[in-house]
Structures are given as structure tokens and as C-alpha cells.
Amino acid sequence: MYTQYTMNQTTLPLEMNCYLPENHIVYSIHQVVEDLDDSQYRLIENDFGRPAYHPKVLLKALLFAYSEGIFSGRKIEKMMQENLAMQWLTGQTMVSYRTLNRFRVSKVTKDILQDLYCTFSLRLKEEQLIEGKALFIDGTKFEADANKYTFVWKKATERFYRLLKEKEVHYYKEEITPLIDQAVIKDQEQEFSKEEIQSLHELLQEELEKVETEIIDSKEQEVLSQLKKKRRSLKKHRNRLKKDFIPREQKYEEHYDTFNGRNSFSKTDKDATFMRMKDDHMMNGQLKPGYNIQIATENQFVLHTQVYSNPTDTRTLIPFVQSLPESIQPTTYIVADAGYGSQENLEYLEQSRWTGLVKYGMYEKELKKKYVLSDKNRDNWMYDEDQNTYTHPDGTIYAYSHVSRQKTDSGFVRLSHIYKSTDSNYKNGRKSFSINYEYEEQKLNIREKLSSEEGTQFYSKRKIDVEPTFGQVKANLRFTRFSVRGKANVENETNLIFMANNLRKYNKRKKK
Numbered sequence: 001m002y003t004q005y006t007m008n009q010t011t012l013p014l015e016m017n018c019y020l021p022e023n024h025i026v027y028s029i030h031q032v033v034e035d036l037d038d039s040q041y042r043l044i045e046n047d048f049g050r051p052a053y054h055p056k057v058l059l060k061a062l063l064f065a066y067s068e069g070i071f072s073g074r075k076i077e078k079m080m081q082e083n084l085a086m087q088w089l090t091g092q093t094m095v096s097y098r099t100l101n102r103f104r105v106s107k108v109t110k111d112i113l114q115d116l117y118c119t120f121s122l123r124l125k126e127e128q129l130i131e132g133k134a135l136f137i138d139g140t141k142f143e144a145d146a147n148k149y150t151f152v153w154k155k156a157t158e159r160f161y162r163l164l165k166e167k168e169v170h171y172y173k174e175e176i177t178p179l180i181d182q183a184v185i186k187d188q189e190q191e192f193s194k195e196e197i198q199s200l201h202e203l204l205q206e207e208l209e210k211v212e213t214e215i216i217d218s219k220e221q222e223v224l225s226q227l228k229k230k231r232r233s234l235k236k237h238r239n240r241l242k243k244d245f246i247p248r249e250q251k252y253e254e255h256y257d258t259f260n261g262r263n264s265f266s267k268t269d270k271d272a273t274f275m276r277m278k279d280d281h282m283m284n285g286q287l288k289p290g291y292n293i294q295i296a297t298e299n300q301f302v303l304h305t306q307v308y309s310n311p312t313d314t315r316t317l318i319p320f321v322q323s324l325p326e327s328i329q330p331t332t333y334i335v336a337d338a339g340y341g342s343q344e345n346l347e348y349l350e351q352s353r354w355t356g357l358v359k360y361g362m363y364e365k366e367l368k369k370k371y372v373l374s375d376k377n378r379d380n381w382m383y384d385e386d387q388n389t390y391t392h393p394d395g396t397i398y399a400y401s402h403v404s405r406q407k408t409d410s411g412f413v414r415l416s417h418i419y420k421s422t423d424s425n426y427k428n429g430r431k432s433f434s435i436n437y438e439y440e441e442q443k444l445n446i447r448e449k450l451s452s453e454e455g456t457q458f459y460s461k462r463k464i465d466v467e468p469t470f471g472q473v474k475a476n477l478r479f480t481r482f483s484v485r486g487k488a489n490v491e492n493e494t495n496l497i498f499m500a501n502n503l504r505k506y507n508k509r510k511k512k
Contacts, residue, residue, distance in 0.1 A: 073097035
């Protein structure tokens with residue numbers, strides 16, 4: 001005996017939520033998105049054409065698809081046609097993949113997502129899922145949606161641009177000067193600017209028109225032959241400037257504008273920088289175009305994200321902390337690993353209202369017994385305050401020499417005191433050494449904070465709070481590469497993927 005079924009008759013129940021379990025993630029997505037204020041949606045209303053889809057419907061569809069590890073616009077459109085949970089969440093709205101793709105890269109979506117993070121943070125505080133005492137900051141790299149072999153390197157650009165300038169000067173002296181009557185007033189060794197190359201092109205054009213007139217007026221065969229020969233040379237040099245020198249000048253100028261402090265970029269996605277990725281498919285340390293994603297978490301919930309084009313974390317801490325929204329700014333502690341422990345960052349945190357729990361590069365090594373007892377530890381040296389000298393354990397004396405000023409790429413100035421050996425026959429193989437007293441004092445303060453009971457408690461949570469979030473996104477959701485191009489679009493997709501992961505986590509913990 002079999003159960004009865006029919007294909008041509010409507011069956012009950014008609015409500016789709018009857019088919020979904022009570023703890024399905026779509027209910028959490030619906031609740032969180034409905035917390036948003038509708039006032040800002042007036043920005044995308046139109047007085048002409050068909051009515052627009054409500055942003056909440058599109059946002060719900062994207063968040064559910066991302067939470068299921070689906071990022072393709074066509075596959076999300078297919079989900080809206082076939083997935084029962086998606087149909088309940090969107091009210092059986094069928095949207096084209098083009099509409100979804102335009103929505104997730106629009107400026108309005110960026111404002112909506114920022115508002116979503118704020119309202120979600122408030123919900124987490126109300127439900128006591130976060131305390132608001134500490135923010136755990138870390139970064140990772142995601143591959144950009146760009147070709148791995150369309151790279152432009154700053155050093156190569158500088159080298160080729162220098163060769164181009166030398167070729168222009170040589171070409172002008174050897175080829176152009178003998179042909180034209182009006183010479184460009186210029187130092188023989190001085191480089192040509194882009195504007196001067198343009199002027200030279202116009203000068204050749206004027207000279208060519210002048211020769212054309214002379215050819216028309218000339219009647220002697222010998223003179224006519226010389227004029228035609230000169231015309232051919234002028235055309236060749238004019239075309240060389242127009243098709244070679246001027247386009248290359250424009251190209252290198254655009255490259256320098258695109259670098260904007262970086263050492264490389266991709267032609268496919270000019271905001272992407274070439275970085276070393278952990279998932280190296282060729283196992284040879286190959287660089288890939290990517291973005292440096294910074295996040296701030298508490299209790300494994302991502303409360304804020306930022307996208308940067310520089311590969312190192314050192315220069316991201318200050319702008320990232322400054323971009324924190326007001327909803328999470330009452331936080332007391334900023335917790336980060338040694339990758340952020342530069343002197344500039346430590347000084348900024350000391351002067352801010354936050355308490356920084358950030359290790360510096362040598363923190364772990366300086367705590368080991370081998371380093372404490374070694375002659376590398378400056379505490380084992382004798383210091384003479386009157387003479388301002390240091391004495392090495394082997395007896396070598398180092399006297400103060402001068403102060404060295406080092407300026408970082410961000411403009412921060414570090415002062416290092418240089419001490420040189422007074423004996424040319426130094427035993428330890430070191431002629432001189434430097435001490436940054438300000439940085440040494442900051443390191444002492446950090447050691448005190450991290451050794452305190454509360455500091456130890458919060459810093460020990462860092463590895464189990466922020467780092468698992470990257471693993472969940474990369475391994476569980478299989479998000480390792482962006483599907484959009486341009487930094488602004490990448491920011492939207494970053495917010496979408498981490499909010500989708502937040503909602504998965506929130507749904508499970510709310511259930512418990």
C-alpha cells in the first residue's frame with residue numbers, strides 16, 4: 001500500500017512556514033532586517049518606471065544566500081525560484097540576477113549595511129550576547145576578482161619611465177633638432193615633461209604644414225625631392241611622438257595616480273594590491289591581487305569591518321579604530337596581536353580613551369629565560385648616567401654619538417639614540433647599537449597591562465574570539481574570493497558575508 005498523491009490539485013497547508021523548522025535561519029534574518037528604519041529607503045524611490053523592489057527583500061535574499069555559501073547572482077536567482085525558505089523570506093518575489101548584482105554594489109546598500117551593523121549590535125547587547133567591554137581586532141587577506149597575471153609593479157614602472165625620459169632626450173637631439181627650424185629652448189640634459197612632448201608634437205605638425213606649402217610652390221625637381229624627403233622624416237617623427245611617446249607618458253602618469261602609496265596594482269581591479277596569500281595554489285610564494293580585511297569582534301560576532309589595499313596590518317589599526325561606529329565605541333579595551341604593535345600604534349592607543357592590549361614584535365621572545373639571561377638583553381648591561389655610556393658584559397664601552405630620525409611611510413617620526421664603541425677592538429662584533437627610549441617605555445607599559453589579571457583574561461580570549469571567524473567564513477561558507485571589483489563594491493560584499501556569518505551564529509545561540 002502506498003500513500004496517495006496527486007499532481008493536479010492544490011494541497012494544504014498553503015502557508016510555507018509550516019514546512020520550515022522553528023529554528024530556521026530565515027526567521028532570524030527576517031527579525032534582524034525588520035529592525036532597520038525605513039526612512040532612508042526614500043533615497044531609491046523613483047517617480048517613473050515600474051515600482052522598485054523593497055531593499056529589505058533584496059537584502060534578505062542576499063543574506064540568506066551568503067549564509068548558505070552561495071554568492072553568484074544567477075544562483076541566487078535560481079534559489080528564489082526553487083528554494084522554499086527563500087520564497088518565504090522574500091514573499092515569493094522573483095528578482096533578476098542583474099537586479100541583485102546592481103543592488104549589492106550600490107551606494108544605498110552601503111548605508112543600509114552600516115545601519116544593519118548598528119542595529120544588530122544593539123540587539124546583541126539587549127540579549128546579553130555581548131558585553132561591550134573589549135573589541136578583538138585582526139585582519140586577513142581575500143583574493144580579489146582579478147586576473148593573477150595583470151600586474152603592474154611600481155619599481156618596474158619607475159625603471160621604464162626613466163628609460164622613456166632618456167630616450168625622449170636622445171631622440172630629440174639626434175632626430176628632431178636637425179629637421180626643424182624652431183628648436184625647443186631647453187637644457188640638453190633636462191628631461192621632457194608631458195606638456196613639452198605635446199608642444200613638440202604640435203611643432204612638428206606646424207613644420208610639416210610649412211613643408212607641404214613649400215612643396216606646392218616649388219617647381220625645381222631637385223628642391224622638390226629634398227622637400228619630400230624632409231616631409232617623410234617629419235611624418236615619421238610626428239607619428240612616433242603621437243603613437244609612442246605621448247601614450248606612454250599618459251600611461252605612466254595614470255599608473256602613478258593608481259599606485260597612491262602602494263607598490264603594485266592589478267589592471268583588472270585597480271584597487272587590488274598584490275599580496276602573499278596563505279592558500280598558495282602553486283606553492284611557490286606567488287603573489288595574488290587581494291584586499292586586506294580588518295574586523296572587530298566580540299563573542300565571535302563581527303561588529304565592524306573595513307577594507308584596505310595595503311598588505312600589512314601595521315598601518316591599518318589607527319584608521320580602523322577611528323572608523324568605529326558610535327554603537328560600539330563605549331568599549332574599554334582594544335585587543336590585537338603583535339602585527340599591530342608598532343610604536344606609532346602604541347602611542348596612539350596611549351593617547352586615546354581606549355586601553356590597548358597589543359603585543360609588540362619581540363614580546364614573546366623577551367619573556368623567555370634564554371633571552372633574559374643573554375647579553376642581548378639591555379638590562380644585563382651597565383649604564384653610566386653621568387657619562388651616558390653602556391658597558392657590555394664583555395667589557396666593551398659604548399658612548400653616546402647622536403640621535404637618528406626615521407620617518408615612516410605614514411609620516412610618523414621615530415627617534416633612536418645611537419651609541420658607538422669606544423674601542424676599535426670590540427669583542428662582541430658590534431660597532432654600535434641604537435635605543436628608542438620612547439618605544440622602550442611603551443613596551444614596559446604593555447608588559448604591565450598584559451601581566452595584569454584583567455589584561456591576561458582579555459588577551460587570552462583573542463585567539464578564540466576573532467581568529468575562528470575567518471575560519472568560519474573561509475572554510476564553512478567557502479568564501480575565499482570576492483565576486484565584485486573595486487574597493488567600494490568589495491566593502492559591500494565584505495559586510496554581507498560577515499553579517500551572514502553573524503546571523504548563522506546568532507540563530508544557533510538564540511536557539512540555545
